[in-house]
Amino acid sequence: MSFEPQFPNLFAPEQGALPIGEPQPATEKQVRYAQTIALRTGATIPRRAAADRAALSRWIDAHKPKAPSGKFANYPSSKQVAFAERIARIKRREIPHECFRDKVMMSKWIDGNKPR
Known part of the structure; x- marks a missing residue:
C-alpha cells in the first residue's frame, strides 16, 4: 500500500529543492572576512556572492586558507594556551600536560574550567 493517494508526485526527485523566499544579504563580518581572503589570495569576490549570504559563504569555503598540516598541526594555538593559563591562574589549577x-x-x- 502506498501513501500517495491525495498528492501524487509530491516528493518526486525531479522537483528539486526550491528556495524559501528572498536570499538574505551577507553580514558585515562575512564581507570583511571575504575581503581579507581576497586580499591575501588575489581572488575577486563575485558581485552575486557579495549580495547573497549563502553564495558568499560558499565562496569563503572555497577560498579560505587550508588548515595547517604536519607535525604540529594538532598542537593548541598560542592564544588557546594563553587563555588556558589565564583560567588556570584564576582557578588555581594545573593544566594537564597532555x-x-x-x-x-x-x-x-x-x-570545563571557564569561569562562569
Whole structure:
C-alpha cells in the first residue's frame, strides 16, 4: 500500500529543492572576512556572492586558507594556551600536560574550567 493517494508526485526527485523566499544579504563580518581572503589570495569576490549570504559563504569555503598540516598541526594555538593559563591562574589549577599536545583536549579543558 502506498501513501500517495491525495498528492501524487509530491516528493518526486525531479522537483528539486526550491528556495524559501528572498536570499538574505551577507553580514558585515562575512564581507570583511571575504575581503581579507581576497586580499591575501588575489581572488575577486563575485558581485552575486557579495549580495547573497549563502553564495558568499560558499565562496569563503572555497577560498579560505587550508588548515595547517604536519607535525604540529594538532598542537593548541598560542592564544588557546594563553587563555588556558589565564583560567588556570584564576582557578588555581594545573593544566594537564597532555593538553599542551592536543588542541581538542585543550579546548575541552578550557570549556570545563571557564569561569562562569
